[in-house]
Amino acid sequence: MKRGLSAFNLVSLVLGFAFLYLPILLLVVYSFNASQLVTVWGGFSTRWYASLMGNRLFLDAAWVTLRVAFLSATLATVLGTMAAMALVRHARFPGRTLFSGMVFAPLVMPEVITGLSLLLLFVAIGFDRGFWTVTVAHTTLTLCFVAVVVQSRLVSFDRSLEEAAQDLGCPPAKAFLLITLPVIWPAVAAGWMLAFTLSLDDLVIASFTSGPGATTLPMRIYSQVRLGVTPEINAISTIMIAVVAVGVIAAALFTRRQETRRRADERLAAQDV
Amino acid sequence: MASRALRVNWWKGAVIGVPYLWLLVLFLVPFAIVFKISLSETAIAQPPYLPVFDWTGVSALAGSLRQLGTQSYQFLAEDPLYLNAYLSSLQIAAVSTALTLLVAYPLAYAMSRAPGGLRPVLVMLTVLPFWTSFLIRVYAWIGILRNEGYLNQFLLWTGLVDTPLTIINTNTAVYVGIVYSYLPFMVLPIYASLERLDPRLLEAAGDLGCTPLGAFWRITFPLSLPGVLAGALLVFIPAVGEFVIPDLLGGSQTLMIGKTLWDEFFTNRDWPVASAVAVLLLLVLVVPIVLFQRIQARAA
Numbered sequence: 376m377k378r379g380l381s382a383f384n385l386v387s388l389v390l391g392f393a394f395l396y397l398p399i400l401l402l403v404v405y406s407f408n409a410s411q412l413v414t415v416w417g418g419f420s421t422r423w424y425a426s427l428m429g430n431r432l433f434l435d436a437a438w439v440t441l442r443v444a445f446l447s448a449t450l451a452t453v454l455g456t457m458a459a460m461a462l463v464r465h466a467r468f469p470g471r472t473l474f475s476g477m478v479f480a481p482l483v484m485p486e487v488i489t490g491l492s493l494l495l496l497f498v499a500i501g502f503d504r505g506f507w508t509v510t511v512a513h514t515t516l517t518l519c520f521v522a523v524v525v526q527s528r529l530v531s532f533d534r535s536l537e538e539a540a541q542d543l544g545c546p547p548a549k550a551f552l553l554i555t556l557p558v559i560w561p562a563v564a565a566g567w568m569l570a571f572t573l574s575l576d577d578l579v580i581a582s583f584t585s586g587p588g589a590t591t592l593p594m595r596i597y598s599q600v601r602l603g604v605t606p607e608i609n610a611i612s613t614i615m616i617a618v619v620a621v622g623v624i625a626a627a628l629f630t631r632r633q634e635t636r637r638r639a640d641e642r643l644a645a646q647d648v
Numbered sequence: 649m650a651s652r653a654l655r656v657n658w659w660k661g662a663v664i665g666v667p668y669l670w671l672l673v674l675f676l677v678p679f680a681i682v683f684k685i686s687l688s689e690t691a692i693a694q695p696p697y698l699p700v701f702d703w704t705g706v707s708a709l710a711g712s713l714r715q716l717g718t719q720s721y722q723f724l725a726e727d728p729l730y731l732n733a734y735l736s737s738l739q740i741a742a743v744s745t746a747l748t749l750l751v752a753y754p755l756a757y758a759m760s761r762a763p764g765g766l767r768p769v770l771v772m773l774t775v776l777p778f779w780t781s782f783l784i785r786v787y788a789w790i791g792i793l794r795n796e797g798y799l800n801q802f803l804l805w806t807g808l809v810d811t812p813l814t815i816i817n818t819n820t821a822v823y824v825g826i827v828y829s830y831l832p833f834m835v836l837p838i839y840a841s842l843e844r845l846d847p848r849l850l851e852a853a854g855d856l857g858c859t860p861l862g863a864f865w866r867i868t869f870p871l872s873l874p875g876v877l878a879g880a881l882l883v884f885i886p887a888v889g890e891f892v893i894p895d896l897l898g899g900s901q902t903l904m905i906g907k908t909l910w911d912e913f914f915t916n917r918d919w920p921v922a923s924a925v926a927v928l929l930l931l932v933l934v935v936p937i938v939l940f941q942r943i944q945a946r947a948a
Contacts, residue, residue, distance in 0.1 A: 398785065547660075
């Protein structure tokens with residue numbers, strides 16, 4: 376069977392990717408529109424970026440969002456990696472079924488339910504909503520994504536290395552830090568990236584769990600969008616798209632380099648033997 | 649060696665215990681609270697429901713438990729709005745899933761037939777939109793689908809229509825939004841199953857006189873079904889509870905349960921009814937979620 380692209384396949388690819396990218400492209404192009412009317416082209420201008428820079432509401436929200444995303448992604452990476460270790464390394468412990476259920480359920484749970492339930496918890500224990508409640512909520516949601524990413528890497532990890540270190544007297548925590556973590560590192564980094572992006576992006580859970588003074592960027596954009604389409608939203612969207620695109624491409628290149636280096640190391644190690 | 653066993657146990661306990669406790673307190677207990685509040689009475693109070701659990705003693709706690717009721721559920725059963733919202737959510741999610749499949753299959757198929765070096769790039773191009781903000785991708789469609797939006801401008805310019813089409817604020821706009829937002833979730837599992845397909849099967853079919861279309865229908869398509877099913881569930885489950893897309897692209901006649909829950913909570917401030925809506929939404933989704941877990945477990 377030939378693997379070449381037939382005309383049909385070529386058309387599918389072109390149409391499919393046009394559908395995926397045209398809306399984003401239009402958004403970016405029109406963020407440089409001089410006209411106040413969003414859908415009428417009035418010449419090239421960066422005025423909406425300038426007006427964005429003077430908009431305290433957006434800047435404050437962006438700052439809150441970045442701090443929440445950084446903290447929650449870091450916490451989620453620690454907890455998610457632990458959860459993945461627990462699931463891969465320990466086939467049996469009391470309540471394992473419940474635990475694996477709780478790790479995977481948030482992946483498919485509708486966000487409105489997760490958001491509502493966390494809010495009701497915070498109200499029930501009388502914890503004031505704000506920066507920390509959003510951070511904790513995002514940690515809970517994203518640790519599951521980290522666990523899935525890290526788990527898939529841990530499964531193929533050769534345990535004998537770590538066991539050898541432990542037989543030689545290395546404490547388990549140290550063996551994890553010195554041997555396992557450097558090997559699974561790309562997956563841990565990818566998990567952090569995923570958690571960070573999911574937190575940046577989240578509207579629904581943040582809306583339920585945040586309080587006064589902790590308005591995140593998606594919440595701000597959402598309330599603005601409900602009032603109507605504005606060129607400023609196009610500008611802020613373009614900035615967010617650019618940041619994410621650069622981040623994802625950099626991460627992809629980084630992981631590929633790591634992977635190549637790891638393979639080279641393994642080849643060298645094999646030759647020594 | 650006792651100290652070594654102790655150290656291993658300490659490590660094992662921490663690795664299991666810390667995330668376990670976190671999820672127990674922040675995932676499972678909150679659901680219990682939602683369930684409990686769905687059985688409470690609506691009240692004009694802070695927080696707006698009765699009874700609040702009285703933790704001061706066993707008898708006080710038993711007293712608050714006795715006050716639990718099913719008013720919220722009766723309320724949901726009596727007002728046809730809620731039943732319609734559940735049914736309409738299921739319908740919108742089912743139609744969107746079918747449409748997503750129609751768009752995703754040819755794309756995934758073409759990707760799996762692309763030259764080997766190109767395939768990782770195509771996968772990357774499929775995943776990239778997923779990394780850009782969901783809210784912004786939905787927002788982009790407002791600009792396209794509005795009456796004076798890019799699509800209508802284009803259609804008027806080409807002379808295909810004389811008057812602008814009304815797409816925004818209809819269910820059609822919701823379908824477009826869901827297909828667009830969830831497309832990668834459908835493409836990737838289908839691509840994965842097509843990529844694994846052994847090309848020798850198709851060669852054998854060809855040698856035995858099967859036409860390419862016949863070989864597709866008898867071999868390729870059936871073997872891609874696990875991917876299709878996984879993709880369909882990955883689109884269907886979140887689509888049922890979707891809030892952002894129907895809120896921004898749908899109109900007043902678009903009825904979806906996620907939006908109903910949101911309005912019940914934020915607009916009517918009726919926490920017990922919002923909780924009851926959440927409990928029933930979860931019940932509706934139990935079957936597809938369990939089905940999805942089964943498929944994942946079998947694939948692993």
